[in-house]
Amino acid sequence: xxxxxxxxxxxxxxxxxxxxxxxxxxxxxxxxxxxxxxxxxxxxxxxxxxxxxxxxxxxxxxxxxxxxxxxxxxxxxxxxxxxxxxxxxxxxxxxxxxxxxxxxxxxxxxxxxxxxxxxxxxxxxxxxxxxxxxxxxxxxxxxxxxxxxxxxxxxxxxxxxxxxxxxxxxxxxxxxxxxxxxxxxxxxxxxxxxxxxxxxxxxxxxxxxxxxxxxxxxxxxxxxxxxxxxxxxxxxxxxxxxxxxxxxxxxxxxxxxxxxxxxxxxxxxxxxxxxxxxxxxxxxxxxxxxxxxxxxxxxxxxxxxxxxxxxxxxxxxxxxxxxxxxxxxxxxxxxxxxxxxxxxxxxxxxxxxxxxxxxxxxxxxxxxxxxxxxxxxxxxxxxxxxxxxxxxxxxxxxxxxxxxxxxxxxxxxxxxxxxxxxxxxxxxxxxxxxxxxxxxxxxxxxxxxxxxxxxxxxxx
Amino acid sequence: xxxxxxxxxxxxxxxxxxxxxxxxxxxxxxxxxxxxxxxxxxxxxxxxxxxxxxxxxxxxxxxxxxxxxxxxxxxxxxxxxxxxxxxxxxxxxxxxxxxxxxxxxxxxxxxxxxxxxxxxxxxxxxxxxxxxxxxxxxxxxxxxxxxxxxxxxxxxxxxxxxxxxxxxxxxxxxxxxxxxxxxxxxxxxxxxxxxxxxxxxxxxxxxxxxxxxxxxxxxxxxxxxxxxxxxxxxxxxxxxxxxxxxxxxxxxxxxxxxxxxxxxxxxxxxxxxxxxxxxxxxxxxxxxxxxxxxxxxxxxxxxxxxxxxxxxxxxxxxxxxxxxxxxxxxxxxxxxxxxxxxxxxxxxxxxxxxxxxxxxxxxxxxxxxxxxxxxxxxxxxxxxxxxxxxxxxxxxxxxxxx
Numbered sequence: 058x059x060x061x062x063x064x065x066x067x068x069x070x071x072x073x074x075x076x077x078x079x080x081x082x083x084x085x086x087x088x089x090x091x092x093x094x095x096x097x098x099x100x101x102x103x104x105x106x107x108x109x110x111x112x113x114x115x116x117x118x119x120x121x122x123x124x125x126x127x128x129x130x131x132x133x134x135x136x137x138x139x140x141x142x143x144x145x146x147x148x149x150x151x152x153x154x155x156x157x158x159x160x161x162x163x164x165x166x167x168x169x170x171x172x173x174x175x176x177x178x179x180x181x182x183x184x185x186x187x188x189x190x191x192x193x194x195x196x197x198x199x200x201x202x203x204x205x206x207x208x209x210x211x212x213x214x215x216x217x218x219x220x221x222x223x224x225x226x227x228x229x230x231x232x233x234x235x236x237x238x239x240x241x242x243x244x245x246x247x248x249x250x251x252x253x254x255x256x257x258x259x260x261x262x263x264x265x266x267x268x269x270x271x272x273x274x275x276x277x278x279x280x281x282x283x284x285x286x287x288x289x290x291x292x293x294x295x296x297x298x299x300x301x302x303x304x305x306x307x308x309x310x311x312x313x314x315x316x317x318x319x320x321x322x323x324x325x326x327x328x329x330x331x332x333x334x335x336x337x338x339x340x341x342x343x344x345x346x347x348x349x350x351x352x353x354x355x356x357x358x359x360x361x362x363x364x365x366x367x368x369x370x371x372x373x374x375x376x377x378x379x380x381x382x383x384x385x386x387x388x389x390x391x392x393x394x395x396x397x398x399x400x401x402x403x404x405x406x407x408x409x410x411x412x413x414x415x416x417x418x419x420x421x422x423x424x425x426x427x428x429x430x431x432x433x434x435x436x437x438x439x440x441x442x443x444x445x446x447x448x449x450x451x452x453x454x455x456x457x458x459x460x461x462x463x464x465x466x467x468x469x470x471x472x473x474x475x476x477x478x479x480x481x482x483x484x485x486x487x488x489x490x491x492x493x494x495x496x497x498x499x500x501x502x503x504x505x506x507x508x509x510x511x512x513x514x515x516x517x
Numbered sequence: 518x519x520x521x522x523x524x525x526x527x528x529x530x531x532x533x534x535x536x537x538x539x540x541x542x543x544x545x546x547x548x549x550x551x552x553x554x555x556x557x558x559x560x561x562x563x564x565x566x567x568x569x570x571x572x573x574x575x576x577x578x579x580x581x582x583x584x585x586x587x588x589x590x591x592x593x594x595x596x597x598x599x600x601x602x603x604x605x606x607x608x609x610x611x612x613x614x615x616x617x618x619x620x621x622x623x624x625x626x627x628x629x630x631x632x633x634x635x636x637x638x639x640x641x642x643x644x645x646x647x648x649x650x651x652x653x654x655x656x657x658x659x660x661x662x663x664x665x666x667x668x669x670x671x672x673x674x675x676x677x678x679x680x681x682x683x684x685x686x687x688x689x690x691x692x693x694x695x696x697x698x699x700x701x702x703x704x705x706x707x708x709x710x711x712x713x714x715x716x717x718x719x720x721x722x723x724x725x726x727x728x729x730x731x732x733x734x735x736x737x738x739x740x741x742x743x744x745x746x747x748x749x750x751x752x753x754x755x756x757x758x759x760x761x762x763x764x765x766x767x768x769x770x771x772x773x774x775x776x777x778x779x780x781x782x783x784x785x786x787x788x789x790x791x792x793x794x795x796x797x798x799x800x801x802x803x804x805x806x807x808x809x810x811x812x813x814x815x816x817x818x819x820x821x822x823x824x825x826x827x828x829x830x831x832x833x834x835x836x837x838x839x840x841x842x843x844x845x846x847x848x849x850x851x852x853x854x855x856x857x858x859x860x861x862x863x864x865x866x867x868x869x870x871x872x873x874x875x876x877x878x879x880x881x882x883x884x885x886x887x888x889x890x891x892x893x894x895x896x897x898x899x900x901x902x903x904x905x906x907x908x909x910x911x912x913x914x915x916x917x918x919x
Contacts (some may be wrong), residue, residue, distance in 0.1 A: 126835025183636040249650045427749035436679055442598040449717050451725035452691050455698035456749035463748050503704045512715040
């Protein structure tokens with residue numbers, strides 16, 4: 058059954074001592090339908106606005122390389138290093154903005170969805186400045202679409218330069234394309250993106266597709282490309298001539314165009330297998346690792362009935378009683394744990410804003426590495442694990458406890474009284490054992506650390 | 518994960534009333550391990566320069582390619598076989614070479630070609646597949662999946678970086694010596710009691726505290742009081758030695774496989790300084806492992822150090838080398854047939870090179886690892902070729918083991 062505390066803990070960013078908890082499912086959905094206040098207040102640069110910096114960085118790197126052994130090298134090397142340092146500082150600021158959003162939002166479900174879909178569509182830079190541009194990718198390509206149609210979200214993510222780079226699509230060349238024929242070096246198809254689109258993004262690993270569909274989709278995808286100057290580009294000379302057949306439907310032809318690629322993505326987006334896959338993943342992420350089949354079916358059928366209208370899909374999730382099982386069965390991943398702890402501690406926005414990148418790194422971002430979640434560096438295109446056991450390892454839990462004991466005093470001027478903090482951070486989920494620990498700890502810092510380490514706070 | 522209350526109740530009953538007095542005394546399972554030999558895999562991240570690790574001074578083209586980074590006995594290299602000299606940074610390992618406990622395989626690589634990205638190169642090295650994106654788990658985990666009786670402590674991934682080669686369906690353990698949890702006795706007790714109803718948390722805490730003891734044993738009983746808890750930040754500096762000490766401690770017990778990384782091999786500039794430090798760390802690591810496990814276990818241990826790719830045969834303008842293809846693999850341990858350099862030397866004339874710039878790979882690094890696992894652990898060739906390294910042709914046995 059709905060309760061404000063459960064709503065904030067399970068579907069939001071956790072309880073805050075200052076901000077009122079959300080009052081109803083309708084309230085959650087209405088806020089999500091409204092403007093994105095947090096993105097406007099705590100901004101992260103738009104991906105495309107950073108393209109000129111990509112170009113500058115590549116040029117500087119090239120110049121530095123060709124100046125090797127000459128007198129100009131040292132100066133160019135210094136320039137290169139300071140450019141890179143600044144880019145890393147900017148990335149730390151973006152991380153700080155995400156913590157701010159989690160701390161200040163009254164629309165916590167949106168933050169959770171941005172993380173969920175950013176992970177579903179994991180894309181990572183593999184070299185140079187792109188390695189630092191994960192947050193702008195999520196903010197530009199994912200976040201604006203989290204409550205729209207799944208097809209739009211899919212197209213936006215899959216055709217984004219960072220995704221094309223990450224899954225090698227920019228190098229995939231139709232064997233019969235003009236580009237391949239002109240080239241002296243062997244060039245060819247790369248199936249990486251096509252496979253992940255079906256396996257991870259849409260139909261799911263057991264989905265009704267064959268290797269032949271992967272191959273055909275890879276041929277259809279040829280031409281999807283980007284360049285650092287202009288961003289996304291469709292390059293016809295890389296495209297494999299002729300039409301392709303994916304899951305029995307024919308797409309494209311000559312001349313090659315972008316529209317048939319959008320068409321196949323729209324069809325994949327509303328495929329019944331996609332509905333099942335996405336529904337299950339949402340329920341696993343938000344409710345529990347072994348989900349109630351009735352809840353999954355309910356969400357999947359809404360997905361099918363609305364052709365993947367995500368606002369409706371979320372409404373189906375939130376209206377079902379199984380979504381409100383009172384026992385907290387999932388574990389917060391490290392980022393969510395740290396962010397919700399900052400929210401519970403009411404870390405002041407000015408404190409975060411004024412902190413140096415180094416302070417943000419040492420106090421918030423780098424500890425995530427020891428907790429097993431180096432920010433924006435999931436292991437592969439399948440993103441972070443959903444199973445709780447992957448996080449609550451000896452090493453992961455040790456790092457959470459250490460952070461919980463030591464970090465709060467860095468971020469708030471005065472630690473809250475433990476007996477009060479138990480109530481404000483856990484609400485109805487404070488059990489006798491946590492209350493006892495909060496009372497019996499020898500120091501205030503240990504008491505706060507224990508409360509934040511408790512299963513009641515770690516779970517959601 | 519479902520909460521297994523029965524499991525928890527059983528455990529509580531075993532610990533019984535003493536739990537209050539000594540709540541963190543967990544029963545350590547000394548299950549008999551499924552096999553007795555030890556395998557240590559070290560990933561050297563960044564791309565080690567094979568031509569500087571094993572300086573091929575006997576090749577007539579070598580000296581002209583490496584002028585600033587000149588090697589061979591006339592430049593401080595330690596002669597190994599009249600053709601190759603060892604980088605002086607690995608001098609501490611010479612006694613192992615002389616005893617036949619150190620060897621190399623020259624000119625090996627993964628199937629990765631042409632792109633030369635660390636990211637993809639390491640992914641492929643750890644996936645063990647022929648191409649990228651073909652499998653999601655790592656080859657060392659797939660090896661464990663083939664073996665019966667594997668428990669979580671059978672294999673340890675050590676240190677802060679991800680060890681993708683050990684990830685997958687078989688249970689493994691992760692720990693980093695710098696993850697140690699130091700709590701006051703009161704905080705320990707309260708944390709333990711607070712988690713008592715949640716077995717996943719309770720077990721992880723108990724194990725974390727137990728693992729945190731390692732390395733502090735032998736100190737005074739109140740060692741915990743003397744150590745101060747620090748923020749969970751990866752340590753810098755001598756972490757390789759702590760990792761090796763921890764690995765040795767586990768390998769003396771029920772652990773049969775350990776994997777960890779040593780970083781810092783991407784020597785685009787000032788390679789002389791970079792490799793001196795890197796090989797120093799690698800030497801210390803191997804010697805710490807050997808001393809830590811002791812003679813009996815060292816005798817049945819094989820250490821494999823592998824890297825994602827080699828480097829260009831020509832030095833660049835900043836006293837370094839750039840990303841290449843063929844590289845070298847280091848073997849150590851009492852189980853290996855050391856004192857020799859395996860592999861087929863491809864030569865260094867322009868026509869011998871891969872893409873006219875890199876050492877030409879003459880063998881697959883996966884085949885070397887496969888033969889070692891074949892001999893050391895007894896896993897079937899068909900499983901190695903079909904499952905552990907799907908599609909690999911292991912070829913003839915190179916005889917890397919005694």
